[in-house]
Amino acid sequence: MKLHHIQSVAKYESILLRRSWNYRVFTILILLFIGILQAVTLLAGQNGWAIPAIPSNIPYVALYMFNLGQAAVAIFLSSDFLKRDKKLDTSEVFYVHELSNAEYVFGKIWGNVRVFLLLNLIVLAMVLFFNIMSPYAKVDLGAYVVYFFLISVPTLVFILGFSVLLMLILRNQALTFVILLGYVGLVLFYIGDKFYNVFDSLAYSLPLMRSDMVGFTNLPLILTHRGIYFLGGLSFICFTIPLFGRLPNTRRNFYIWVFWGSLFLLGAVYCAYRHVTTILHNNSERAVFLEINNKYVDEATMVVDAYELEVEQQPESVSAAVRLVGTALRSSRSYIFSLNPGLIVDAVEDGQGRSLQFTREKQIIKVDMGRNVTQGDSLTLAIRYHGRVDGNFCYLDIPDEERLKERKTNVMSIDKQYVFQTPQYILFTPETYWYPRPGISYSDRTFDWQQAYFSNYRLRVKTLPGLIALSQGQELQTADGEQTFTADYPAQAVTLVIGNYAKATAESDSVQFRLYTLPSHRLDIAELDSITDTIPGAIRLLKEQIERQTKLEYPFKRFSVIEVPAQFISYQRSWTAAQETMQPEMVLFCERGFSFNEMMIENTIRRQKNWAARRGGQQIDDKEAALRAINEILQIFLNEDSDFNITQTNRNQLELTTTPNPYYFFPQLYNFRYNIFSSAWPVANRVIEVYLRNKQDDQGWERNINGISNNEKANILLGDHSFRDLLANIEYQDLMDNIIAMESSELFAPAEINMGQTAVQDSLLALLNRNTFKNIRFEDILASMEQMASCRLIDILSTWEKPRELPFYIIKTPEVINVNDRGKETFVMKLTLTNASQVDGIVNIRYEIGNMMFGGPGMRFGSAAINVDPEQMRKLELKAGQTKQLITLWDEAPRAVTVNTMISKNLPASIQLPIRNIIEESRRVTEKEETLLLADGTGSSVEIIVDNEDSLFSLTEPRIVGLLPEWLNANTDTTFRYRGVQGGRRPVHWTPTTNSGYYGRFIRSAYVVKSGDGSQQAVWKVPIPSPGFYEVSYWPYMEGGGGFGFRNNRQNGEYHFQIIHGEETEDAYLNMQRPTNEWENLGLYYFDTDTVRVVLGNDTELRTVTADAVRLVRRQ
Amino acid sequence: MSITIRGLNKIYPNGNHALKDINLEIPTGMFGLLGPNGAGKSTLMRILTALLEPSSGSVDVFGYDLTADRKQVRAILGYLPQDFRFFAKYKTYEFLDYAARLSGMNNRKERKQAVDSMLESVGLFDVRERYANRLSGGMKRRLGIAQALIHKPKVIIVDEPTTGLDPEERIRFRNLLSEVAEQGVTIILSTHIVGDISSSCRTMALMNRGQVAFYGSPEEMLKRTEGKVWRLKLRTDELDIVNRRYPVISTIPSGIGWEVQVVADDVAGFDAEPFPPNLEHAYVYFMENELNLWTND
Incomplete structure (x- = not known):
């Protein structure tokens, strides 16, 4: 050639x-x-x-x-x-x-x-x-x-x-x-x-x-992947030559190029094969790890009280020796430990230095103690090992689907790594099992593996020249570049980072704050220099604020933010708020904080200046702006959720999902300090944590988008599955916080009824604080709480084992009377609630009084609980079939009452009842605060109501409206029946949705459809008990208050009803320009038939039509 | 002989037998290949240029077998196809440079000289920077022949080169070819324009229906027509009869009647006188009398 x-x-x-x-x-x-x-x-x-x-x-x-x-x-x-x-x-x-x-x-x-x-x-x-x-x-x-x-x-x-x-x-x-x-x-x-x-x-x-x-x-x-396409392309080019439409110079050439084409094609296919099999091999290897864990699930283990670790970094591996002292949890001759399968065990010895027999099967070390050990006996072991840590062993509990899911920031696709081991850099988190830990890692046969225990750690590290090691505890530089770390407090696990780090420190409130970055990643920003001495103050203020809000203290003497490679990723687990990114007294923060725009500090400072100018027209100087920027950056650690994703599912539904913030600071205050364990319920620590965080999210914009709140989803799931099953089900991982919050809130509800919420939380905290850095039994905590609140809590745990029948409540619109007693105003509110189900239940009632705003989504942790008058938050127990009336007296006008029905069938689960009509009366106040037990609060003999949930309600069959709209509206997910009806796209079919404003006994729902030619109709068949005059009314609530709700064009908007009785059809129109959101009159009619049909068509100039409830009231 | 063709057949996949047992000896100098459209000229040309594979038979080009030594044959070939357009975005000199490079002229300086002198000799030096698609028809043909000549080939195959050219350009082009032929190059000129051959070729072949109908010199072909060309003076009413009876070469109005040239062995009943034949007469006579192809219908 x-x-x-x-x-x-x-x-x-x-x-x-x-x-x-x-x-x-x-x-x-x-x-x-x-x-x-x-x-x-x-x-x-x-x-x-x-x-x-x-x-x-x-x-x-x-x-x-x-x-x-x-x-x-x-x-x-x-x-x-x-x-x-x-x-x-x-x-x-x-x-x-x-x-x-x-x-x-x-x-x-x-x-x-x-x-x-x-x-x-x-x-x-x-x-x-x-x-x-x-x-x-x-x-x-x-x-x-x-x-x-x-x-x-x-x-x-x-x-x-x-x-x-x-x-x-x-x-x-x-x-x-x-x-x-x-x-x-x-x-x-x-x-x-x-x-x-x-x-x-x-x-x-x-x-x-x-x-x-x-x-x-x-x-x-990457190379094999790109090889597929490079070689594939070459192969195609080679095949082009014999296919080219010109006579070849010699016939031999034909075969030469077919040969080369085939060779390159084979190369490409080999690369593809390698690419896929590498991934599949990893998956199957993980299955083997799991199988082995399951095999050893019943073996005896110990609790380690003290670890002494010695690690020496070598260019391609590490060699380590660990001495562990602990207590046998069971009598046995052999005990098992887990160590990353990439590490090779060289020797195992007992406390006296005698060599012990051991077997190693992938990650498991089974040590034969050479004698029978009795439960509770002290055990000492020394294990020497070396090798490379295998990342494939991490997160065995996370399904492949999640693990292999694409990770993108901006348009960049990022690899997911859990461990780093290069000659220049090492990152071993506890998840890697880089040192032997008793028992097994993930098993699908038990939850024991989730259980953490506090141990004392001492770590000695020898790094390669030029590198430094970072870990928890007091650091001491010894000879020959060796570093020792002695933990101040017991910890559940220890992390090792080795790299070429530069350090910046600030001391505040006897805590040393340290920032470790690559030397080239140092924050060399002029604006920050001016506030170097103010930063500790800012950090202290923030720390105090957090501690005040959570009532928890930061326990450690130092806090390190350690920069780790961009590929490092952690996953959320149901039983803990802490991800691997958060370790005791340290956070493993993504490289240069690349996923946070706030970290572009120059811009953040500029933005702060602009904001200040735009908001109050005030000019702030560089120093102030820099300080505010630092505060903004520190907020990264205070957000519970890092990412709000609104995605479109099923082509017509927006779905809002949130991703937990891996840098959420809370575990530092709670998880690394308290350890509540229960062999039956490894989630125990989380249950207490979620309860103390008083996590409540409901109503609001999330619900408007999804059509159902996460708490409601959790309710529905708890009606179908047991709590235990849900904990193990990865499918509902994103609802886990809500599920746990529902359960924890119900667990302590009996205590709250007796003591009040604040007292229960304070007592719990006091209990925890007496046991910091200790392993506390969950059952012991419950027993203590039972004693304090004089109620039974432990029995509730049995309800966690099976799906439960859910109670449901009927809540009447509250009555409010403004009693004016010679100039002194007292607002008397009567709220009537009925438990209409066959099971007992508890509801949470929140009064909104005066102009103060509190609660609501998007707040920082713990803040929902602060500054709320306990009087305004009440729990009410309602036994099956009970009706209770709560009479409360207020100095200021109540604005609304929110009834959170907790674990119930109610939809929405949290019902907000705005107070609209306040009756004025001049008299003395005769009412007093009390809870009355009424005979029956439901039903009324004079009115007949047909709601969209009733069998007497029907909808016209949806018309075929064209393939494209049909496809766009296709809804395949039937797990949750009710959907959100967002303003962007109007539903083509009658779509069920829920809202506090709709009418309903316990499901406040309605059907919404896009307006049209009137062919889509909702029909209420109302039975007429006896001939006579009836006033027909309609419940006209339209969803539209929120930013994501409907923006109906209210100009000339009216609903068109037909009232059909016998042969007669009468038209009725309801002006929707200013609906009162209460019963609206459609007119007075004389009916002498058995039933009346009230038909609502979608022929309106409004964007949508909502079909809810029709009421007939007999008039004499 | 520079090119020897033996028993050449070409049958297209659709069954069209385009060449039937062609045997030809092509000497150096200009060789004319004459024939009506569809006679198989282009197929033969494409086989000779190694663009098309024959179904059977052999072609020897200066001692190389066209099928076995395709590379060597290609190295001594120059080709100017019939429908010669230009890539829109090549400049005149680039076109020649490209051809020169493909012919193995590696030395940039020599190549530039060759390109410039070739541009000079075909009279395109002044327009060398012009995009080739902006050249006139005649210039395009000259550029075409220039690219075929740039590497000094031994054989040049030119397919219908003068179609669409004005008479002046046509003469200029013929002269250019003749000059080249003088340098010991074999030029195969395929055409259906008789004048192209008569003025320049020493040897020629007449092709018809995939076969060689005549092979020899244009003079031999003329000789066969001597005494067969007649000039007739006709009245208007006679013109129609003559038109039907004889192959008419030309019809010129003269005074009250017509002056008509026909080719025929004999003409009876009209005012006829013998006329000295040219190659065009010979071609028509050949088609009419030797191959019985002529028709005036």
Whole structure:
């Protein structure tokens, strides 16, 4: 093959491409697009922190964007060249030359490739220019090269090879173009990260983010993945040669290129095979780990009181020795421990240094003590081991689906790693089992593994030169660069970080705050220098605020924020609020805080200034702005949820989900300090924690979007499953907090009835504080509380074992009388509630008095409980069938009452009853605060009400309204019947939804439909007991108060009713311009038939129609 | 002989037997390939340029077998196809440079000289920077021949080169080819325009229905027509009869009647006188009398 020929063809092919208008337009557009994007991101700093934070992201994102565009254009242009060759005789003047087909095809493709490669280089040069000019980002030149080869080159070779081959086979440019674009579209919008990314030719979902700290963590995977497409592309190009429509110079060439094509194809297939099998192997290996855990589930274990760990870092491994002293939990001859299966155990000895027999099966070490050990006996063991920690062993309880789910920030796809072990960097969290821990890790046969115990730790670390080790406890630098860490308090586990870290400290309130970053990641920000001495004060204020709100104290002497590689990720677990990112006295914070825009400190400071100017028109100086920025950043640790995602499910439903904030500070105050354990209920610690946090979220915007609140979902689930089953069910992980909150709130409700909520919480806290850093039995806590509150709590635990029958309540609109006694006003409120079910229950009542606002979603932890007059929060027990009337007296006008029905069938579970009509009376106050037991509070003999939940209510069959609207409205998820009806898209079919404002006995629901021609109707069949005059009324509540609710065009809006009795049909109209949200009169009618049909059509000028309840009242 | 064709057959996949047992000896110099449309000229040309594979038979080009030594044959070939358009975005000199590169001219300086001198010799030097699609029809043909000549091939195959050219350009183009032919190059000129051949080819073949109908020199072909061309003076009413009876070459109005040239062995009953034949007459006579193809209907 003559290179000269290839270059000649390539040269003139490039000339053609460069001179084509398609190419020029594309080039200008893409350069503009990427240029603007870079300017916004790197110069203006307006596109978030994630890209500039990690310098390699800059070329990554630019090439990622460019790659999508170039793939589409390359398809078009490359398929074009063969069309041109086919059509014009002109090509034949070149065909008659001596060059071979291979030279010609290679030349053509190289001509195209090199033009695109050049464009890639231009794009990269432009990006580099912005990168250098950027005040926010550093430059990582290596990344420019790496991503060029990882993203652009394989994609180009593949796309060009594929399109040319397809063009030769199909011999139709349009068809080729459609197929290839369809393929790209399929990859982008449908396949994405499915099938382990194997079809992701554009590296769209492939985790390609490269950490500044450890580089790529999945390089073999990336290389095999890109190999699939690079080799695949080469193979297609080779196959193109024998298929090319020109007689070959010699026949032999045909076979040569078929051979090479096949070879490359085999290579590509091998890469694909490697790629998939590596992932599948990991999955099956995890299954083996689980199987082994299950096998050893019944083996005897011990509780370790003290660990002495010695670790020496070596370039490719670690060697360690651990001495553990503890107590046997059971009598046995052998005891088991778990140690990461990547670590090789060298020797096990007893306290006297005698060698002990042991067996090692993957993660398990089973040590034969050489004698029978009795329960409670003290045990001492020394274990020596070395090796590399295997990340695949972590999070065995997290399903593959969750573990392999794509992780994206901005457009960057990030690898998920749980452990790092390179010559430059080590991160071992307890999840890795980097030192032996008694018992097994995850097993699906028991919950024991979730149980943590406090132990004393002492750690000695020898790092490689130039690196420092970080861990919990008092640090001491010894000779030869060795460091020792002695924990101040017992801990449940210990973490080891080794790296080249720079340290910044601030001392406040006898706590040392430390920030460990890469030296190049130090916060060298001029504005911060001016407030260096004020930062400790800011931290102290915040700490005090948190401690006041939670009534919990930060127990440790230091708090370290340690920067860890971007790929590090943790998962939420049902039994603890602490993720692996949070460790006692330290938080493992993502590299440069890239996922938090606040961490772009210059911008945060500027924003603070702008806010101050916009809000109060006040000017704040740099110092004040910097201080506020620091406060804003510190808030990162106070948010319970880090991410609110509104996604569209089933094509018509918006779904709001929240992701727990992995950096939520709360575990420092609670989880690392208290340990409530129960062999029956490992969730015990969480139950107490959630109860103390007084976690209540209900109503509000989340509910408006999803149509159902998380608490209501939890209720429905608790009616169908036992609490125990739900705890083990990963499917409902996102509702776990709510489920636990419902249960914990019910668990302590009997105590609260007797003592009041505040007293119960205070007592619990006092109990915990007497037992800090100790393992406390859950059952003991309950027993103590029982004693204090004189009630039974422990029995409630038995209800956690099975699905339960849920109570439901009927709540009447409260009556309020303003009694004016010679100028002194007293507001008397009477609230009547009935438990209409066969089971006992408890409700929580909250009065909103005067103008004060409290509660509500989006507040920081613990704050729901503070500053609320205990009088305004009451729990009321309602036994099956009971009706109670609560009479309360207030000095100020009550605004609303919210009845939270806790675990019940009520929908909404939390009912807000605004106080609208206050009756004025001038007299003395005769009422007193009391709770009356009434005979029966429900029903009324004079009125007949038919609600949409009743069997007498029906809807017209939905009409076929066209395939597209049908598809858009398709709802396949039937787990939760009621849905949200958001303003954006109006439901095409009658859609059930719930709201406090709707009418209903215990389910306050209605059906909503898009307005139309009147063919969609709701029908209430009302039985008439005897002929006579009846007043017909309608409950006209429309959802629309909230930001996500309906914005009906109220102009001339009215509902059209037909009242049908016998042969007669009468029309009635209800003006909806200003609905009172109470019964509205439709007129007085004489009925002499058995039933009357009230029909509501969707023919209205309003955007939607709501079908709720009809009432008939007999008039004499 | 520079090219020897033996028993050449081409049957297309659709069953069209385009070439039937062609045997030809092509000497150096200009060789004319004449024939009506569909006679198989283009198929033969495409086989000779190694663009098409024959179904059977052999072609020897300067000692190389066209099928087995395709690369060597290609190295000594120049080709100007019939429907010669240009890539829109090549400049005139680039087109030649591209062809020169593909012919193995590696040295940039030499190549530039060759391109410039070739542009000079075809009279395109002044428009070398112009995009080739902006050239006039004649210039395009000259550029076409220039790219076929740039690597000094031994065989040049030119398919219908003068179609669509004005007479001046046509003459200029023929002269250009003749000059090249003088340098010991074999030029195969395929055409259906008789004038192209008569003025420049020493040897020719007449093809018809996939076969060689005549092979020899244009003079031999003329000789066969001597005494077979007649000039008739006709009245208008006679013109119709003559038109039906004889192959008419030309009809010119003259005074009250018509002056008509026909080819025929003998003409009886009209005012006829013998006329000296040209190659066009010979071609028509050949079609009419030797192959019985002529029809005036």
